[in-house]
Amino acid sequence: xxxxxxxxxxxxxxxxxxxxxxxxxxxxxxxxxxxxxxxxxxxxxxxxxxxxxxxxxxxxxxxxxxxxxxxxxxxxxxxxxxxxxxxxxxxxxxxxxxxxxxxxxxxxxxxxxxxxxxxxxxxxxxxxxxxxxxxxxxxxxxxxxxxxxxxxxxxxxxxxxxxxxxxxxxxxxxxxxxxxxxxxxxxxxxxxxxxxxxxxxxxxxxxxxxxxxxxxxxxxxxxxxxxxxxxxxxxxxxxxxxxxxxxxxxxxxxxxxxxxxxxxxxxxxxxxxxxxxxxxxxxxxxxxxxxxxxxxxxxxxxxxxxxxxxxxxxxxxxxxxxxxxxxxxxxxxxxxxxxxxxxxxxxxxxxxxxxxxxxxxxxxxxxxxxxxxxxxxxxxxxxxxxxxxxxxxxxxxxxxxxxxxxxxxxxxxxxxxxxxxxxxxxxxxxxxxxxxxxx
Ligand code: ATP
Numbered sequence: 473x474x475x476x477x478x479x480x481x482x483x484x485x486x487x488x489x490x491x492x493x494x495x496x497x498x499x500x501x502x503x504x505x506x507x508x509x510x511x512x513x514x515x516x517x518x519x520x521x522x523x524x525x526x527x528x529x530x531x532x533x534x535x536x537x538x539x540x541x542x543x544x545x546x547x548x549x550x551x552x553x554x555x556x557x558x559x560x561x562x563x564x565x566x567x568x569x570x571x572x573x574x575x576x577x578x579x580x581x582x583x584x585x586x587x588x589x590x591x592x593x594x595x596x597x598x599x600x601x602x603x604x605x606x607x608x609x610x611x612x613x614x615x616x617x618x619x620x621x622x623x624x625x626x627x628x629x630x631x632x633x634x635x636x637x638x639x640x641x642x643x644x645x646x647x648x649x650x651x652x653x654x655x656x657x658x659x660x661x662x663x664x665x666x667x668x669x670x671x672x673x674x675x676x677x678x679x680x681x682x683x684x685x686x687x688x689x690x691x692x693x694x695x696x697x698x699x700x701x702x703x704x705x706x707x708x709x710x711x712x713x714x715x716x717x718x719x720x721x722x723x724x725x726x727x728x729x730x731x732x733x734x735x736x737x738x739x740x741x742x743x744x745x746x747x748x749x750x751x752x753x754x755x756x757x758x759x760x761x762x763x764x765x766x767x768x769x770x771x772x773x774x775x776x777x778x779x780x781x782x783x784x785x786x787x788x789x790x791x792x793x794x795x796x797x798x799x800x801x802x803x804x805x806x807x808x809x810x811x812x813x814x815x816x817x818x819x820x821x822x823x824x825x826x827x828x829x830x831x832x833x834x835x836x837x838x839x840x841x842x843x844x845x846x847x848x849x850x851x852x853x854x855x856x857x858x859x860x861x862x863x864x865x866x867x868x869x870x871x872x873x874x875x876x877x878x879x880x881x882x883x884x885x886x887x888x889x890x891x892x893x894x895x896x897x898x899x900x901x902x903x904x905x906x907x908x909x910x911x
Contacts, residue, residue, distance in 0.1 A: 481662070481792075488791070494508050494509070506656075507667065508666060513865055517814060522670070524701060525697075529647045535644045539648045541623065541650075552756035568589045603621075621653060622780070623673045624675060624778060648672075649670065649783065652671045672786075674690075675749075676779075701790065704793065708728065708730055722743050726742050727740065727741050737785075739781060741778075741779075746775050746776070791810075795808060796808070806860075813911055816846065818867070818868060819841055819847045819905060823851055824873060829878065868887070871901070
């Protein structure tokens with residue numbers, strides 16, 4: 473098993489800040505703990521992660537439809553789902569140094585990891601992770617609303633709407649990508665655990681007797697998704713939950729885990745949830761949440777398989793897996809070997825010099841490529857430095873316009889990983905890059 477480089481974490485976090493992937497939030501005010509903003513490159517990459525998920529889960533399938541449900545939701549939803557009662561972590565306070573900890577994450581449940589004292593913890597109490605706020609100007613419990621701690625409930629409460637309007641029947645799924653909020657006791661490890669994060673979730677509704685087959689199917693599909701996007705096999709695994717880890721309604725849960733510098737961490741959970749969610753919402757709302765087949769007269773509550781992934785957490789894993797340093801002559805080259813689908817820029821257009829004669833040609837080529845690919849344009853410093861800058865942010869191809877380009881109407885295309893260069897006629901450039909990138 474590969475053991476991750478212990479310095480990798482700091483290197484990736486530094487790169488993220490330096491190259492505008494991720495900034496600490498509210499930094500000019502001293503920062504806002506464990507909250508992050510996605511900068512010019514981060515927003516491109518995060519969007520690419522979500523688009524890659526949407527492409528595979530919605531666009532390339534005819535049995536899944538999309539949804540974008542509200543973030544604010546009334547207490548009834550969370551009462552039915554069980555979150556009001558159960559969505560909590562055991563919290564302990566250290567009476568000595570006043571720090572707070574999740575009891576289930578302590579190496580030694582008697583010793584405070586902050587001050588090292590033993591026997592200073594209070595009794596554990598259940599700390600609900602949902603953010604609660606008030607809707608409208610009226611004070612009082614009637615106006616309580618919650619920020620969703622997962623996107624999944626949006627799919628369950630819209631099950632009936634989607635079933636009645638989409639002409640789908642089980643097996644079919646509803647997919648959603650969006651923000652979720654959890655008042656985590658111990659956020660940390662950069663964007664691995666934050667209080668505001670993005671999820672990519674599918675609820676896949678199936679006839680009850682097909683549930684186990686579909687559970688197996690989704691485990692394999694989801695594992696393969698990360699492999700297809702370039703995570704090496706030794707850094708990603710599927711781990712089935714032990715019986716004592718399973719929620720009471722789940723007949724099977726497996727996590728897709730990534731080998732982070734501190735060890736294996738969950739990127740996604742795939743759960744066989746049975747009919748728990750639809751039954752709960754039917755009970756609490758008084759609505760029938762079931763499937764009725766008019767042809768056969770068959771009526772049942774579908775079972776649900778849920779692959780639930782984190783977009784922000786996966787982006788961090790993709791960055792960690794892609795980060796590489798290699799010796800080139802006497803120099804160390806930092807290169808993000810990102811899958812082209814995930815790379816913030818697909819192409820960098822680089823005029824060899826800032827001379828007036830080259831810039832119009834370079835701008836013409838940039839404008840030709842922009843409708844097809846997300847492009848960067850860089851005219852500052854020597855060409856070698858500019859190649860390195862693109863390597864460091866994972867740009868798969870650089871297109872260089874030199875003085876010969878003015879005569880032969882061709883450009884040099886340099887590939888990121890091999891650094892191989894090829895001369896390509898301008899008229900063939902879009903086709904050439906489309907084929908090479910194979911997006
Ligand atoms: P964990 O055990 O790490 O707290 P979880 O099992 O509670 O995660 P789920 O409720 O299954 O997580 O959520 C699905 C996915 O959402 C997780 O696999 C993870 O990628 C992402 N996720 C959950 N909580 C956070 C968080 N606080 N910050 C970033 N991503 C998160």
